[in-house]
Amino acid sequence: MSKIYNVGIIGGGVSGVVIALELAKYGINNILFEQEQSVVNGPPFCHLHAGGNLYPDISDEQCRLLMKQSIEMARLFPQSIDERPTFISIPKTEKYTVENIQSRLDMLVDYYKSLIQEDPKNKILGDPKDYYKIYSKTDLNTLVDLPTVKRPITADQWMTNAIKLVDYKQLKTPVILVQEYGWNLFRLAAQAQLALNKSEHCNLKTNTFVTDIKDVRTLNLEHNWEICTADAVYNVKYLVNSSGFKTGTIDESLHINSERLIEFKAAYVSKWHPIPGLIPELIFHGERGTPHGMAQLTPYCDSYYQIHGMTENITLFKNGLVQSKADMVQPEFNDGITQKLQHDWDANEIKIRTENAIEFVGKYIPSFTTATVGGPPMYGAQQISGDDPSLRVGEVRFPSKCYARSEIIKASSALTVANQIIDNIEDEGIVTKITNHIKTNALLDSINTQDIDLLAKQLAEERGYPGALSKLVIEKNKINNDIT
Ligand SMILES: Cc1cc2nc3c(=O)[nH]c(=O)nc-3n(C[C@H](O)[C@H](O)[C@H](O)COP(=O)(O)OP(=O)(O)OC[C@H]3O[C@@H](n4cnc5c(N)ncnc54)[C@H](O)[C@@H]3O)c2cc1C
Known part of the structure; x- marks a missing residue:
């Protein structure tokens, strides 16, 4: 019988990778599909937005x-x-x-x-x-x-x-x-990819486009969803749609209405x-x-x-x-x-x-x-x-049993979404209650700076950008910039 994963995640943008890493931290096995050759390869981000000061029109909340x-x-x-x-x-x-x-x-x-x-x-x-x-x-x-x-x-x-x-x-x-x-996207991508490659609990499948999803929730099987790619079908209990601006494609195929x-x-x-x-x-x-x-x-x-x-x-x-x-x-x-x-x-x-x-x-x-x-x-x-283009914070929705759709607008919402999904997975009985919630992620912490430097530069160059974009102007206790 083919392996059943607790969670299948479609889309290895910042949202998908953070969900996968947080699940892996608690030993929850998962499979992450990304159509591109490396993760966090979608729209860019370069500002942390800690306070929303770039947006004079948004609410205090x-x-x-x-x-x-x-x-x-x-x-x-x-x-x-x-x-x-x-x-x-x-x-x-x-x-x-x-x-x-x-x-x-x-x-x-x-x-x-x-x-x-x-x-x-x-x-x-x-x-x-x-x-x-x-x-x-x-x-x-x-x-x-x-x-x-x-x-x-x-x-x-x-x-x-x-x-x-x-x-x-x-x-x-x-x-x-x-x-x-x-906020340096190439460095985040590098650290996430290195950590996912090391993880025993996440099966990262890059270069893998999800072509179809079959809803088998009513068939009384041990799994609820079958995720289809060009050459294989993967069985999962819980489905996460973190496909960025394409989330509607998956909703549509599952006959879920959303705006x-x-x-x-x-x-x-x-x-x-x-x-x-x-x-x-x-x-x-x-x-x-x-x-x-x-x-x-x-x-x-x-x-x-x-x-x-x-x-x-x-x-x-x-x-x-x-x-x-x-x-x-x-x-x-x-x-x-x-x-x-x-x-x-x-x-x-x-x-x-x-x-x-x-x-x-x-x-x-x-x-x-x-x-x-x-x-x-x-x-x-x-x-x-929704329909408000000025919205700057989006989180997650659970439109159907064992299904989560990430709706982040800013990359900073990714961890909040991951935590909300983990709560829902517990509530749905896919995994037992986690008693000891921890803020750090040992997998991410185990990746050293030199490896991040190297892979971040490689990712920038592979994507056609100057390698310099993978460096930080100011790091804690260190300044890299050669400004003379
Ligand atoms: C120009 C620009 C500037 C921005 N600047 C900032 C900023 O400074 N700070 C900030 O916080 N945010 C910024 N954002 C927003 C930020 O980029 C997004 O919020 C964030 O990248 C969304 O992450 P995500 O993981 O939800 O989606 P994505 O990053 O889009 O990831 C979705 C992934 O799913 C994959 N995928 C889709 N369908 C399939 C499929 N069927 N099979 C396999 N894989 C699939 C895609 O290849 C993609 O990698 C900016 C956006 C833009 C466009």
Whole structure:
């Protein structure tokens, strides 16, 4: 008789791998299917979002959830967290007010303190009193005359380096520096893949596309689902659909009705001349989807910078957001976007969009206009459950017995989803109650930094990106960047 797995997971994005690793931690056997040759190979992520400060329009509740979930994930994957801060500003042309942002930051500081009180190990974002710092026009006028600091440590040093480049006359004051960190996808992918390969309890099947699922729950067998691939059928008791923006395809095949939006977006990789000191992530807020949407510059090592511009000719795309219909649970993109998702971008479009992005950032950082295309875009499609495109936190749903659908919108929700699924698996009687819940994951902890460095670089290069994108600008107790 063929083996029966407790859990079958479709999709090895951040959600699928975290579920598999957490199940493996408790000795719950599982099989994980990923159609690509390596895991975490779908849409990119580069911001931890610990506080949601990149989104002036979301609710306080979503900001708190993003902070809590981000801290949990940063504790699980510390080697992929880039501890450089974020500069937040509002151009004078924009509707947002610094006062609103500041009162939300005060709320977040209190919340962060309460998380540290619950567990001192939650102190991932530094001391709560340093979570953010406000800079008036007078402060900026003083800092701009100070010398650049090659490897800044204090908030003032980071701000000095930033403000020397930014045309701050265009910005409302005060501006803010906040401990919102970066998140390196290649490093997370590498650590997860190495840990899954070591695991006795997870059978990781990369290069394996799930073609069909058979529901055998009424047949009184020992298993409930049969997962079909091109050359085999796998029997599982519990099914997890973590197929990202394709979750509707599986729902459809199981005749489960659900509603979702799917959105295609891209960030651009640019290369600039070396600058004398490290800079924080730079955010210039603006109304999403308008020609003056948010501009966002993310520093990487070796003079590479990633750019988001929340306008239709940079990060967003015409018809890039589509919704399911009454008779179509899985929404469909048009041919142009589908082609891009199949890694078939027109070279000229890459050049034009990257140059648009450079020019967009150049409005606020005039010297940045000398940057050039540094690699292919980082792009992909993601799902947003329901019909509200401004939602930033999604978790999990259990639409049917022994079936879970992951609906994460931000990568930081992956651990919360894994824990909720484990609770449901216990409730469904697939496994006995776990009495000793542990926050760490020994499998992940057993992977050493050198192995992560090597595989992360290999994954970046295999996917067509500069190897430098696999390094952290700031690691705890170590600075990698060769900035001279
Ligand atoms: C441009 C852009 C920037 C973003 N930036 C951030 C950010 O800074 N921070 C953040 O937290 N989030 C960010 N996101 C969102 C983030 O990328 C997603 O939330 C996250 O990747 C979703 O993870 P997932 O595991 O649910 O889905 P995915 O990563 O999409 O994983 C699903 C996997 O399932 C596989 N799959 C699908 N169908 C099958 C099948 N039938 N058989 C086998 N395998 C299958 C796919 O190959 C894929 O690997 C960004 C998204 C985009 C598009």
